[in-house]
Amino acid sequence: MAEVEIPSYFLCPISLQIMRDPVSLPTGITYDRDSIERWIFSGKHDTCPVTKQYLPDCDLTPNHTLRRLIQAWCALNSSNDIERFPTPKPPIDKAQIAKLLDDARLPYLQLGSLRKLKELVSESERNRRCVEAAPGVVGILASIIDNSSSGTPSGDQDGILIGDDDVESTNARDEALSILYLLQLSEQHLLDLAVRNGDFIESLTSILRQSNYRSRAYAILLLKSLLGVIAPAHLAGVREELFQDVVGVLRDRISHQANKAALQVLAGLCLWGSNRIKAANAGAVPVLVELLLDEPERRICELVLMALGRVCGCAEGRAELVGHAAGIAVVSKKILRVSEVASERGVKILYSVARFSATTAVLQEMLQIGVVSKLCLVLQFDCGMKMKEKAREILRLHSRVWKKSPCLSPQFLISYPSS
Numbered sequence: 001m002a003e004v005e006i007p008s009y010f011l012c013p014i015s016l017q018i019m020r021d022p023v024s025l026p027t028g029i030t031y032d033r034d035s036i037e038r039w040i041f042s043g044k045h046d047t048c049p050v051t052k053q054y055l056p057d058c059d060l061t062p063n064h065t066l067r068r069l070i071q072a073w074c075a076l077n078s079s080n081d082i083e084r085f086p087t088p089k090p091p092i093d094k095a096q097i098a099k100l101l102d103d104a105r106l107p108y109l110q111l112g113s114l115r116k117l118k119e120l121v122s123e124s125e126r127n128r129r130c131v132e133a134a135p136g137v138v139g140i141l142a143s144i145i146d147n148s149s150s151g152t153p154s155g156d157q158d159g160i161l162i163g164d165d166d167v168e169s170t171n172a173r174d175e176a177l178s179i180l181y182l183l184q185l186s187e188q189h190l191l192d193l194a195v196r197n198g199d200f201i202e203s204l205t206s207i208l209r210q211s212n213y214r215s216r217a218y219a220i221l222l223l224k225s226l227l228g229v230i231a232p233a234h235l236a237g238v239r240e241e242l243f244q245d246v247v248g249v250l251r252d253r254i255s256h257q258a259n260k261a262a263l264q265v266l267a268g269l270c271l272w273g274s275n276r277i278k279a280a281n282a283g284a285v286p287v288l289v290e291l292l293l294d295e296p297e298r299r300i301c302e303l304v305l306m307a308l309g310r311v312c313g314c315a316e317g318r319a320e321l322v323g324h325a326a327g328i329a330v331v332s333k334k335i336l337r338v339s340e341v342a343s344e345r346g347v348k349i350l351y352s353v354a355r356f357s358a359t360t361a362v363l364q365e366m367l368q369i370g371v372v373s374k375l376c377l378v379l380q381f382d383c384g385m386k387m388k389e390k391a392r393e394i395l396r397l398h399s400r401v402w403k404k405s406p407c408l409s410p411q412f413l414i415s416y417p418s419s
Contacts, residue, residue, distance in 0.1 A: 004080045010070050013050050014039060021088035022067050023060040027051045030063050033088070034124075041125035060091075092120055092127050097134045104140055114144075114175035121182045132183045141176040142193055146203045148173030170212070177207070177218035181225075190229045201226065208245035217258040220249050224261040227268055236272040243269070243282035251287050256300075259291075263303035270310035279311045285320035285327070292330045301338045305331070305345035312349055318357040321349070328353065328362075332371045336381060344387045347378065347394075354394045363401050372402050376415045392417045 012019050012032035019032040027048040031039075037060075039045050046055050067088075074084040097120075103113035120127045131137060148170060185193070193200050204226075207219040223246075227235065246269075249262040266284060269275045288308045292301065308331070311317035321327040328350070335346040350371060353362065366372060378391040395402065395417050402408060403416055 004077050004082060007073070009066070010073065012036075019066070019070060020085045022063040022070070024063050025055065025061075026059060027053045027055075030066060033060060033091075036060065037124065037126045041129055062090075091124075092130055094130070094134065097131055097137075101134060101137060101140055104144065110144070111172045111175065114172055114179065118175055118179050118182065121179055128183060131179075132185065132189065138180070138183075138185065138189045138192060141180050142200050142203075144176040145173050145180075145207075146199050148176075170215075173207075174212070174215050174218070177215060177222065181218050181221050185225065187229050190226055194226050194230050205242050205245050208249060213252070213254045216249060216252075217254050220246070220254075220258050220261045220265065224265050224268075227265060232271075235269060236274060238269060238275065238278075240278040240282060243275075243278045243284065247279075247282045247284050247287050250284075250291065259300060260303060263300070263307050267303065267307040267310055270307065270313070273314060276311050276314040277316050280314060280316035280320055284311050285317055286324055289321070289324050289327050289330055292334060293326055298339050298342070301334060302341045302345065305334065305342055305349065309345050309349045309352070312352050315356070318353055322353060322357055322359075322362050322365075328365060328371060329369045332366075332369065332374050335374055336377060336383075340384060340387075343378070344384060347375070347387050347390050350375070351390045351394050354397055358398060363398055367402055367405055367408070372408055376408075379415045379417070 006018055010018050012022075012035045013029065014031060014035040017032065017035075019030070021033040022030050023033045023036065024030045025036070025048050027050070029048055029050045031049075036049075039049055040055070047053060048055060071084055071087075074082050078084065097117075100113045100117050100120075103109040104117070117131060121131050180193075183189075201223070204219045204223050207215050208223075210216065243266070246262050246265050249258055250266075253259060266279060270279050285308065288304050288311070291304045292308075295301075296304070308321070312321055321331075331346050331349050335343045335350075350366075354366070372395070375391040375395055379388055379395075399416070403413070408416070
């Protein structure tokens with residue numbers, strides 16, 4: 001079969017692939033739509049790749065003439081295994097989005113319009129940007145979530161059968177939640193959500209305690225994004241119920257992504273002392289220990305240790321850890337076995353326990369289960385200086401109890417720091 005030479009003007013200047021949907025920029029250069037949209041939206045560029053001219057608006061004009069030429073050329077060369085590209089679907093416009101948002105306000109059209117919106121948002125980066133830029137979109141979606149969350153939750157609660165209208169409302173809420181998450185909202189839009197008189201965060205926490213895993217996953221993911229833009233002063237005063245709901249997500253192991261988000265929310269909230277007590281009272285420590293016992297993947301393990309370390313920044317959290325049969329042991333086990341980050345966080349937890357909660361029973365347990373030996377190993381390994389200093393300080397603090405113990409083998413006594 002003879003090799004077919006592709007005309008150069010059929011090739012996209014960025015990808016050097018034959019264009020399926022040629023579009024022209026105001027600069028006069030034609031690109032394949034998918035390639036130029038990835039350049040502008042995903043790459044966050046505001047210049048033409050060829051001319052380097054600034055693009056104030058990303059208006060893409062379909063080049064119908066060139067598209068027809070390409071299609072005709074493909075048909076002419078079909079015998080050489082060149083397929084004819086189908087006519088591309090026209091991109092979404094502002095009028096279509098406005099119509100779908102108007103329909104979303106009407107109960108009998110709400111679910112269908114939300115599903116169409118979700119399909120559009122999932123289709124391309126351009127669609128996502130267009131939907132996010134639509135006036136009022138975030139407020140409409142948040143209102144649907146607020147209204148649905150204030151009603152009866154999904155499922156059969158206390159023997160009460162949920163009617164079709166409630167199921168429809170719950171489905172609409174799920175779609176609205178997923179759209180808000182998929183939009184990857186800007187900081188300003190997140191701030192707008194956060195200041196809705198607290199209603200939206202209350203709605204998310206309400207969803208977290210319900211039985212629908214899909215809704216709970218989207219709720220915790222949105223909550224993680226929201227907490228990233230809320231002023232620290234406001235985060236210090238969150239209610240204990242929120243901690244119970246976040247811990248519930250971790251306990252139920254809804255999904256890998258939801259677990260990561262819940263751990264980040266928990267760790268972020270526990271930067272403040274009073275929140276650490278709330279987390280401990282909500283049962284965070286045993287749930288975090290159970291997660292560590294299952295030997296999760298590296299990133300999850302690091303997040304668990306970060307959250308556990310912050311909860312153990314209060315006496316209540318440390319009491320929960322030392323009271324758990326596997327608490328100290330599993331923290332010690334992760335040191336030098338997962339990553340340097342995990343090791344640093346594990347040593348930090350042990351330091352907190354050794355300094356502030358070191359009863360005779362705790363010190364004996366740390367010796368018998370190998371914590372002291374592990375700390376001596378840290379001193380021998382090529383670890384970070386801060387981690388070594390903390391390990392050395394723990395060993396010095398209790399050298400009278402540990403150094404002369406027959407439980408400590410001679411090989412570790414060599415590296416034991418002098419008191």
